[in-house]
């Protein structure tokens with residue numbers, strides 16, 4: 001393998017980190033699964049790497065520094081697995097649900113939307129139930145079909161069947177992630193989530209990191225002064241890339257030490 005060895009940060013990313021470390025107000029917005037937490041089969045068992053906690057806490061303790069999590073999980077699920085302080089801003093359901101400190105703003109789904117979700121679920125449930133290992137997760141404005149425990153060919157067939165069954169639904173958001181297909185009657189992306197964080201915290205620069213297809217929406221709304229990092233090998237519009245969650249934690253540690261004592265970047 002070529003490139004920086006474990007623990008090192010490549011020179012271009014290091015330069016970008018040094019740049020954003022010096023702004024007055026910095027927003028560090030991070031995806032959770034696959035970004036801070038290694039991927040696991042059971043979503044409820046996902047936890048951030050042990051090394052991540054102290055680094056995130058250290059960043060949050062610095063002046064003018066906000067650390068937020070931006071996830072496709074429901075807010076409740078994200079809060080459960082992230083195990084972060086209640087004052088950490090959380091964006092759930094790709095921007096549909098926001099928690100800024102104590103103030104929560106879950107999406108009020110109206111009766112018509114709820115009925116539509118229920119009807120859709122009645123149609124899709126038999127297809128999912130017929131495939132061993134596939135399961136449905138309820139979401140605020142829809143649901144997600146998980147196929148992580150389904151063998152590749154059968155998973156592809158199920159996802160294609162679900163898409164075909166919903167092909168003529170109007171104004172239905174169908175979003176593919178890693179081993180998951182989501183159906184939502186109200187649309188939001190991680191770009192919307194990041195925009196909400198910007199409105200709330202008015203940062204001078206944003207660092208965003210994520211591993212999945214849906215993180216591209218957040219990366220797409222970054223400006224020239226921001227830093228976008230892709231975790232893993234998937235295609236991306238991000239300017240920077242790291243191999244895995246452990247490498248991202250190294251980058252965040254570098255950000256912390258640089259922001260703590262500018263000019264002494266190691």
Ligand SMILES: [Mg+2]
Pocket residue numbers: 031032033034035210211212
């Ligand atoms: Mg992820």
